[in-house]
Amino acid sequence: MTFTSLMRTVSAGALLAATILVSTPGAQAQAAGGNGGWFVPKAAHPDAPAPRPVPRRVPVSAPEDEDDSAPAEQQQAPPVLPLPPIPAPPTIAKASPPPAAVIGVINVQAVMQISSAWQEIQQVLGARRDRLAQAVQREEAAWRGEQQKLQAQARTLTSDQIQLRERHLQERRAKDQHDFGNQARVIQEAAQVAMHQIERELEEPNGIIAAVAAAHNMNLILHAEQVVLHVGGQDITEEVGTQLNKTLPHVFIPDDGVDPEQLARSGKMPTTADEQRQAQGPQQEPAAAAPGESVLRQHH
Numbered sequence: 001m002t003f004t005s006l007m008r009t010v011s012a013g014a015l016l017a018a019t020i021l022v023s024t025p026g027a028q029a030q031a032a033g034g035n036g037g038w039f040v041p042k043a044a045h046p047d048a049p050a051p052r053p054v055p056r057r058v059p060v061s062a063p064e065d066e067d068d069s070a071p072a073e074q075q076q077a078p079p080v081l082p083l084p085p086i087p088a089p090p091t092i093a094k095a096s097p098p099p100a101a102v103i104g105v106i107n108v109q110a111v112m113q114i115s116s117a118w119q120e121i122q123q124v125l126g127a128r129r130d131r132l133a134q135a136v137q138r139e140e141a142a143w144r145g146e147q148q149k150l151q152a153q154a155r156t157l158t159s160d161q162i163q164l165r166e167r168h169l170q171e172r173r174a175k176d177q178h179d180f181g182n183q184a185r186v187i188q189e190a191a192q193v194a195m196h197q198i199e200r201e202l203e204e205p206n207g208i209i210a211a212v213a214a215a216h217n218m219n220l221i222l223h224a225e226q227v228v229l230h231v232g233g234q235d236i237t238e239e240v241g242t243q244l245n246k247t248l249p250h251v252f253i254p255d256d257g258v259d260p261e262q263l264a265r266s267g268k269m270p271t272t273a274d275e276q277r278q279a280q281g282p283q284q285e286p287a288a289a290a291p292g293e294s295v296l297r298q299h300h
Contacts, residue, residue, distance in 0.1 A: 104218035105230045106209065107237045111202070114241030117251045121194045124253055128187050136180050143172060189260040190253060193269075197251045201244065208243045212236050 112118040150165050157165070202209050213221050213236065224230075224237070252270055254260050263269050 099219060101220045102216075102218045103230075103234060104213055104216065104221045105224050105227050105235045105237075106221055106240060107224040107235075108202070110224075110237045111241045111244065112198070114238065114245065115198060116245050116249050117194075117198055120250060121191065121253065125187055125191050125194070128190075128256055132180065132183050132187065136176075139176055139180075143169065143176070146172075186257070186259050190258075193260050194251045194253045198244070198248065201248045202240070208240055208247060209236075212240050212243060 147169060150162070150169070154162060201207055204210075209221060213219070216236065218234075218236070221236070224235070254263055260269070
């Protein structure tokens with residue numbers, strides 16, 4: 001196996017690791033500086049296949065006895081097919097009209113900028129992403145160093161020794177793909193666990209948005225991105241953000257390196273049942289958790 005074939009074999013893995021880095025804030029900044037992590041040289045990419053020739057269709061001449069004076073639309077008109085009958089709609093009794101719309105407007109992204117819990121998520125998980133990006137770059141540099149060392153020693157090694165070293169490099173790259181990909185998944189799922197707590201606090205029927213809307217007798221809340229014009233009194237963004245910080249100043253974030261999937265299977269993930277037991281006190285019987293119950297917040 002030649003060095004070119006080795007590079008072609010591992011190029012797909014390099015692209016996967018590059019995807020991990022691009023999804024992180026730290027990696028995007030490093031890529032903008034000219035060091036994008038898992039770089040694959042142009043020689044490593046297989047040549048693009050040559051384009052296939054497109055067969056040309058030869059038009060078939062119409063018979064001489066065909067009437068050329070008839071329009072093409074009449075010659076190719078589709079047949080008229082019978083349609084099956086449909087039932088007539090029933091007569092619906094008149095009902096009372098809905099209440100007049102009292103409209104409110106909210107900018108959810110601006111609420112997140114106000115939220116201390118959201119800022120905590122960005123700080124904690126952003127640091128984890130940066131550490132992962134740095135580890136990926138260090139391993140990439142070490143792997144390329146071993147590759148260059150093998151290339152420099154190729155004349156002094158036998159064919160079997162070269163193949164053995166190449167196989168070790170391939171195995172190392174495959175292990176890197178698995179390990180770094182798994183770490184990226186753990187960080188992403190931890191972000192989902194944390195963000196879902198904020199989303200539920202805002203959007204549930206008895207959540208903060210509904211409570212603020214009810215306080216202003218609003219019965220229709222629209223996203224600010226959907227509204228062309230509104231007055232200041234209709235915007236409840238800052239009030240929702242303030243209430244969110246009072247109700248949910250922190251969120252539960254799985255510890256660094258803890259797989260949220262394994263944490264959920266272990267039964268140690270805080271759930272609605274845990275919150276109910278704390279509210280009921282130690283003297284009462286704990287309430288059973290509903291199947292498939294989502295994660296709720298845990299104040300630190």
